[in-house]
Amino acid sequence: MAENNTDTKSSNQMWGGRFASGPDAIMEEINASIGFDKKLFAQDIRGSIAHATMLAHQGIISSDDKDKIVHGLNTILSEIESGTFEFSRRLEDIHMNIEARLTTLIGPAAGRLHTARSRNDQVALDFRLWVKEELQKTERMLTGLIAAFLDRAEEHAESVMPGFTHLQTAQPVTFGHHCMAYVEMFGRDRSRVRHAIEHLDESPIGAAALAGTGYPIDRHMTAKALGFREPTRNSIDTVSDRDFAIEFLSIAAITGMHLSRLAEEIVIWSTPQFGFVRLSDAFSTGSSIMPQKKNPDAAELVRAKTGRINGSLIALLTIMKGLPLAYSKDMQEDKEQVFDAAESLELAIAAMTGMVRDMAVNTARMKAAAGSGFSTATDLADWLVREAGLPFRDAHHVTGRAVALAESKGCDLAELPLADLQAIHSAITDKVYDVLTVEASVASRKSFGGTAPSEVRKQIAFWRARN
Ligand code: ARG
Secondary structure (H helix, E strand, O other), X not given: OHHHOOOOOOOOOOOHHHOOOOOOHHHHHHHOOHHHHHHHHHHHHHHHHHHHHHHHHOXXXXXXXXXXXXHHHHHHHHHHHOOOOOOOHHHOOHHHHHHHHHHHHHHHHHHXXXXXXXXXXXXXXXXXXXXHHHHHHHHHHHHHHHHXXXXXXXXXXXXXXXXXXXXXXXXXXXXXXXXXXXXXXXXXXXXXXXXXXXXXXXXXXXXXXOOOOOOOOOHHHHHHHOOOOEEOOOHHHHHHOOHHHHHHHHHHHHHHHXXXXXXXXXXXXXXXXXXXXXXXXXXXXXXXXXXXXXXXXXXXXXHHHHXXXXXXXXXXXXXXXXXXXXXXXXXXXXXXXHHHHHHHHHHHHHHHHHHHHHOEEOHHHHHHHHHOOOOOHHHHHXXXXXXXXXXXXXXXXXXXXXXXXXXXXOOOHHHOOHHHHHHHOOOOOHHHHHOOOHHHHHHHOOOXXXXXXXXXXXXXXXXXXXX
């Protein structure tokens, strides 16, 4: 056996006590997570410092050993940050890479760090800390995106555009109102982020392998030191739970879906056929063959990132769904999904914030489009109800005839002569023309949350106070 203990075949120095030989190359490859979990180095070191400090405070390790451990961990932190740290796949993951280096740096005292701890609660801690920071970053980025929309909404509280249902011209709305629809969506996303931070704000460290520990640890102390509200309450759940990661991915998926709808609108609006917006040079690309083109690549890529994010959510849900309690190695596959989705989401929010801030809005094109397609037909029907006392269903029918007439004459509703309108219904007077313009139409929709500029300004003020 001893002959087998060559450099390539030796067992793992962290857990190899009962192993006679090291892993097969394929075993090492499938088992190692260092390629991606090295991203957790800062969280791992913070967690270890808090753990060692608590162990010393409780008299479980000496304060001398604690000082050596903390000093060694800080040295490792600067080695990793400056790029001089050598990561080894044979040491599997970030936890064992750091601990092995600590042993080299400070000797036997390093072996005391893992007292009353397991990699199971260690990885749960590191990953929670990482996801918490990412959620906080997402919250800030969404605040930036909302601010960009509030500015555009304020600028365009009175700019009229066509509102669509089925992507068919429906009723005139203001561009400010349309922008505020996105403020509502991203505001809900941000409140989901805030709830998720509350949910995960419990410290896993001290759950140990799954059953807790016999050492007199103080989990409230580590929770506080690491900025958590309190410790988790069930050690089995603690090491088997990845809800916090799945919740992050669900929020990322919902936010990504909102970003993708916005991306789609920008793609449509920036076509020459619509011409509602022109993207800045900074957020578009040209064509190598067609010199006239300006392509909305950033918007298209935001739309596509949604696919990746949704994939990550489904992947992690599927990884977790059949796992018995408590920890299983399957859970190591959680990180790449979250890292990839986080990178996509950050990029997508940043790109969208830039596009929204920079895009030039063609109010003349929007207004012309708002008036076409008989978009004030509902206003005519409402006028007949209000001024001529018709039941809405009859007014709808009368208006339908007016639309058909305008269509056959190739003109707009507002261009139909009074005599024509009166031939359809005798109660119509020339006052009707006051509601047939798009400006009159939007100004009249003053119901709470409606598109009237006065109402849009109220909603802007509401969000300004909360952003
Ligand atoms: N690299 C592992 C992971 O990401 C750390 C936990 C390992 N625990 C264990 N019992 N093997 O899940």
